[in-house]
Amino acid sequence: MNTLTTKISGWGRFPEQICNLSRPEKYTNLQALPANTIPRGLGRSYGDAALNEKGSVLLMERLNRFLQFDSENGIIRGEAGVTMADILKVAVPEGWFPAVTPGTKHVTLGGCVAADVHGKNHHRDGSFGDRMKSLELITASGERIGCSASERPEIFWATIGGMGLTGIIGEVETSLRRIETAYIAVRHYPASNLEAVFHSLSDDAVDDYYSVAWLDVMAKGAHLGRGITICGHHATMNELPVDLRQSPLSVTLAPKKNIPVDLPCWLLNNQGMRLFNTVYFHRLSSEQETIIVDYDRFFYPLDRLDHWNRLYGKRGFMQYQCVLPENKAIEGVRELLEYMHKKDCPSYLAVLKRFGAAGKGMLSFPTQGFTLALDIPVYSTTLLPILDAMDQIVLRHDGRVYLAKDARMSGTVFQQMYSNLPAWQLIKKEIDPENRFTSSLSRRLRMTEAL
């Protein structure tokens, strides 16, 4: 296989590193691989999970063949490069929908497994790993092994959430859920402060299959943490307006707009975003009834804008996502928001979700409680110490940070946050004794230290 040596980055465009890329075209190319490799999907993780500075990166994007689709029982099997977008195109017309989907459809099955992604329905359905049937892993020795919850479960659960470090995820088999229509019935519930947001996310009367709260993080004082809770479920035929009932499973996706170049960094600024957030909050607050939207608008609003990460200009942005346990969540989120205000460090987009019970992925991120995800533009290097201080707040509240979004956490903090690391390390040592699968992330977090 030929290699291309070039600079690549994650979605947050920080860091950028020179890596040696190779791009297999078919499944049988996955043999005789170099040591010091990390597989990469569509590069939607934000930091350095799919980077390997001065090492090899294996682009899995062309290994995207569907292998089986059981449209009776809603089970799909494909090569790891199959994307969520591919699955939607095949499944929705047949009345099936991914059981768990992250906030973008431009992710690969392999990436979904490696990060054990979650969606707006974690509190009901768990994470991606919880809905998986099986996977085929190609190990460091070139062996193809099948694993599932009942067959080699320790390798299965080490790979789910294992950030691609146990081997190459070659094939993935996952289950879908039945839908009657391609539309979502949505309700908005405004909340005037943080307590109100938490209350509505925990309120059974408000709760729905999918729920998420958008927070106006720039609001201060009495308005701190005000937001809108957005809830939805797959619309039944009865819920659809008459004109949509003709072809309930077909959706014409609106044309995408592209951001062709980096916007100058002054365009997206504090004043502008403060204004935008206030206007958005008040606009959504006035929507009281149930509205019907197509699945693409509900699940993937940002996908409409190709390269939306360019809105943040060349300096890019950081994503910070943490989860805090139920009993400490509200005070932890309050402390984080107040700290950011104190440091005059604005977040431009903030989302709060409720998580259900943790899955069995050894290094999986979700635990029971609430997760907060923040977009923070990078204006200067003083942002890094601020994020370190936020790590300490999270640690003090027994929480942890999401690896798929992390670009700068320290190994010490990581090891304190992920108590299952030693158990994972044992499996890693067994299945990849020479540590042939490494990434910039695994080295930065010292994930295989003491092995």
Place this chain on the structure above:
Amino acid sequence: MKGPVLILGATSAIARKTAFAFAARGCSLYLAARDEEELARISKDIIIRYGVSVRHAGFEIDDIDGHKSFFSSVVNETGNLSGVLFAIGELGNHDLATRDFNEAGKIIHRNLTGAISILSLCADHLAQSGQGFIIGIGSVAGDRGRQSNFLYGTAKGGFSLYLQGLRNHLHPKGVRVITIKPGFVDTAMTYGMKGLFLVASPDYVGNRIVKALDKSADILYIPWFWRYIMLIIRSIPEPLFKRLKL
């Protein structure tokens, strides 16, 4: 289009994307290539994505003696073909090919002689049914002999001439022959190469190939601007060109 489209060399990136474009129009397919395991995977993938009927069989371009029996079994299985796409190409190792005839011979065989062998059988079959098409994927490299890849260029240039003659031969019989000349395409053939420019995606090429059937062009450069680039390249006088390092 009633019978399936036969795609020779179906496992390449361009062929696979062209197969998608045919399947999106509801065409059934017959895929042939050397790697039968990969053929099975690709076929299943197309069936799941597009719901068309896809059959497949192994095909070895190097095995000239086997071409006749291969083609007979395709025709027996399918009845008739609506058209053929020839998508087999071998860039080869140019440096080695200039010194070792085994390598040069391989390049000539896979891009030219083997193609002539199988396409003659296809041409005969289509001529008898009085309909259909043959699409041959050539290359801009065949437009002029250049120091960087002239063995490949020779084969592709020869292939272009063959398709041209075949076009003339089959015209009165109602069979269309289209020559496709891609420039740089983002595939395993070019991955990691230096000095690439204006690289097209296999998606784009596949879509343009199938769209060509809706129009009347006989020779199609993909993307279109290569026609003008090659016009310029071809018009450079030989005494000057031989001094260049293109």
